[in-house]
Amino acid sequence: MSDSSARLDVYTDVNVVPEHENSELKKAISDLEGETVQLKKKQKLLDDKRRELLNNITNLKGSIRVFCRVRPILQANKMKVRELVETELGKMVIRLSGGAKEFGFDKVFPQEATQEDVFTEVEPILRSAVDGHNVCILAYGQTGTGKTFTMDGIDDQPGIVLRALEKLFDFASIDKTSTLTFSISMLEVYMGNLRDLLVAKPVRAMHETAIRCSNLNIQTDQKGFIEIEGLAEVQIPDLTKAKWWYNRGRRARSTSWTTVNETSSRSHCLTRISIVRQCDHDGEVESSKLWMVDLGGSERLLKTGATGQTLDEGRAINLSLSALGDVIAALRRKKGHVPYRNSKLTQILKDSLGHDSKVLMLVHVSPCEQDLAETLCSLSFAKRARGVEFNRDMSEDLKKQREKKLIDLEETLKETEEESRKVETQLTKAEFLLCESKKLLPASPCLPLDDQTEPITPKNEKQMLKSPRVPARSPKAATAPPSVLPRFMTSTVASRQRQSASEQQITKRSKPKSLCHSEANLKSIILQKINKKPRWHTDTRAANTLQCESPRSVRMDHYKPVAAYSADHNERVTPTTTGRVGGGHYHHRRRMSSLI
Numbered sequence: 001m002s003d004s005s006a007r008l009d010v011y012t013d014v015n016v017v018p019e020h021e022n023s024e025l026k027k028a029i030s031d032l033e034g035e036t037v038q039l040k041k042k043q044k045l046l047d048d049k050r051r052e053l054l055n056n057i058t059n060l061k062g063s064i065r066v067f068c069r070v071r072p073i074l075q076a077n078k079m080k081v082r083e084l085v086e087t088e089l090g091k092m093v094i095r096l097s098g099g100a101k102e103f104g105f106d107k108v109f110p111q112e113a114t115q116e117d118v119f120t121e122v123e124p125i126l127r128s129a130v131d132g133h134n135v136c137i138l139a140y141g142q143t144g145t146g147k148t149f150t151m152d153g154i155d156d157q158p159g160i161v162l163r164a165l166e167k168l169f170d171f172a173s174i175d176k177t178s179t180l181t182f183s184i185s186m187l188e189v190y191m192g193n194l195r196d197l198l199v200a201k202p203v204r205a206m207h208e209t210a211i212r213c214s215n216l217n218i219q220t221d222q223k224g225f226i227e228i229e230g231l232a233e234v235q236i237p238d239l240t241k242a243k244w245w246y247n248r249g250r251r252a253r254s255t256s257w258t259t260v261n262e263t264s265s266r267s268h269c270l271t272r273i274s275i276v277r278q279c280d281h282d283g284e285v286e287s288s289k290l291w292m293v294d295l296g297g298s299e300r301l302l303k304t305g306a307t308g309q310t311l312d313e314g315r316a317i318n319l320s321l322s323a324l325g326d327v328i329a330a331l332r333r334k335k336g337h338v339p340y341r342n343s344k345l346t347q348i349l350k351d352s353l354g355h356d357s358k359v360l361m362l363v364h365v366s367p368c369e370q371d372l373a374e375t376l377c378s379l380s381f382a383k384r385a386r387g388v389e390f391n392r393d394m395s396e397d398l399k400k401q402r403e404k405k406l407i408d409l410e411e412t413l414k415e416t417e418e419e420s421r422k423v424e425t426q427l428t429k430a431e432f433l434l435c436e437s438k439k440l441l442p443a444s445p446c447l448p449l450d451d452q453t454e455p456i457t458p459k460n461e462k463q464m465l466k467s468p469r470v471p472a473r474s475p476k477a478a479t480a481p482p483s484v485l486p487r488f489m490t491s492t493v494a495s496r497q498r499q500s501a502s503e504q505q506i507t508k509r510s511k512p513k514s515l516c517h518s519e520a521n522l523k524s525i526i527l528q529k530i531n532k533k534p535r536w537h538t539d540t541r542a543a544n545t546l547q548c549e550s551p552r553s554v555r556m557d558h559y560k561p562v563a564a565y566s567a568d569h570n571e572r573v574t575p576t577t578t579g580r581v582g583g584g585h586y587h588h589r590r591r592m593s594s595l596i
């Protein structure tokens with residue numbers, strides 16, 4: 001057979017679409033493009049609606065919520081204690097000689113409550129953080145009542161922070177309308193000074209006489225947002241890196257021995273997760289903060305056997321806790337002046353306690369008779385934070401109305417989420433069809449088969465179907481000046497996982513049992529759209545090259561970080577604003593952390 005006849009055969013086998021069908025295919029593509037744009041718009045609207053509904057629900061429940069957790073009786077004093085604390089649904093009852101005293105809470109966790117029980121109730125507030133609200137979770141209570149246990153947890157019972165990190169990455173992997181990126185900072189407020197826990201070197205000497213604090217400045221920008229100048233902020237692209245940094249920060253925390261708790265925290269430990277959310281539809285960027293705070297133990301100083309430095313530490317902790325109580329009470333009463341400036345703690349948390357933020361305070365108490373005085377102090381603090389007027393002053397009628405409104409809102413939220421899932425399915429289908437039909441358009445004159453690079457074999461066919469194409473950077477990203485880009489906007493592992501899952505999903509769908517059959521199916525689907533019967537012939541070699549790149553996957557690499565933040569511990573950590581790398585030596589007065 002001559003060369004030319006061979007070429008003729010090839011052209012006959014390959015999809016040569018007649019002109020009129022070609023224009024119908026173009027029309028179908030343009031319809032599909034219109035459809036995906038509309039579906040994306042609808043998806044964005046539904047997501048906005050969901051966020052608004054959730055926000056209304058949280059506000060109705062109270063933007064400052066107070067839970068109470070009762071620590072179990074510890075093995076050490078199991079034999080010699082009398083329990084005075086009883087829990088009922090949403091209520092704490094203290095049995096006193098003169099009768100019982102009741103305290104109401106949004107939720108009460110009895111001694112047997114697990115870390116999981118606690119986290120289940122905490123979880124909804126994390127959604128608010130991802131939706132763009134500043135959120136503050138505070139663990140408050142007497143020394144030794146389990147604040148660190150609730151926030152940090154122990155090896156086999158992780159606490160809120162680790163669970164929250166996991167949850168955030170879960171949210172990122174299932175978010176269909178935006179890309180989420182996270183970074184972590186940790187600091188402690190010790191005797192009124194701030195100390196960066198991510199750049200601090202763990203100090204192994206137990207009784208160092210001085211603490212060197214880093215030069216961290218609390219700044220308020222024009223919009224009233226708080227930034228801590230000089231505080232290291234590390235990008236966390238995945239859960240493993242997030243855990244690594246978090247554990248590093250915890251080890252650097254100051255602890256000391258008191259008569260009440262062997263590893264008493266002598267400071268407030270603050271973990272901040274900065275969340276950047278970029279909407280895939282319009283590129284809009286939102287940021288929010290999630291603070292998780294293990295407060296220093298509130299204590300009656302005489303009881304802890306504190307003297308000297310420990311006494312000073314206790315005083316400093318009590319002063320800042322009382323300032324925190326004043327701020328929350330003022331916010332509760334919606335009082336004009338909120339005394340944020342009275343402590344470093346409240347200055348740092350200023351933009352995450354007030355306007356439009358969500359606060360969750362977990363008050364910890366001991367069940368033992370010997371701790372009664374402290375327990376009553378903690379419960380009074382909680383009562384003030386919760387606002388006495390909240391339920392007591394509300395008439396039964398109002399309470400019922402509120403309950404009904406909550407039920408209605410939750411119902412609407414469910415429906416919205418359901419509708420959003422349906423739109424997501426439609427969008428995936430439309431994008432798949434669009435992607436495949438574009439490949440049926442003859443883009444340029446066909447090359448003779450001899451000129452094609454590699455023959456298709458079963459081996460590389462598999463390879464091609466599996467490996468996604470490298471996503472192109474969007475024109476937006478290519479042209480945007482780096483200085484205006486948020487510094488955390490790199491793809492996270494979660495987002496990359498989501499991308500590859502999405503591609504695998506589509507590849508699975510596009511992966512033909514028989515390639516001819518698959519393409520014929522595709523054509524018939526597209527032809528159905530343009531009301532035509534399939535007439536084209538199939539060239540299996542051409543069909544083999546079908547790889548569907550999810551159009552939605554392109555978004556991941558839009559941005560590069562401006563600063564070289566890295567969660568890899570071999571790499572550099574950069575402080576947020578000053579450019580000063582905090583590799584200095586921090587001589588902490590003493591440290592007995594059990595976490596080393």
Ligand SMILES: Nc1ncnc2c1ncn2[C@@H]1O[C@H](COP(=O)(O)OP(=O)(O)OP(=O)(O)O)[C@@H](O)[C@H]1O
Nearest residue numbers: 071072143144145146147148149261264265296297
């Ligand atoms: N819910 C719980 N279940 C089991 N053990 C607990 C629980 N809560 C606290 N503990 C144990 O009680 C001890 C004291 O708890 P923890 O150190 O968390 O108290 P703390 O309130 O953080 O104290 P401090 O303010 O002094 O730092 C620890 O040994 C801890 O493991």
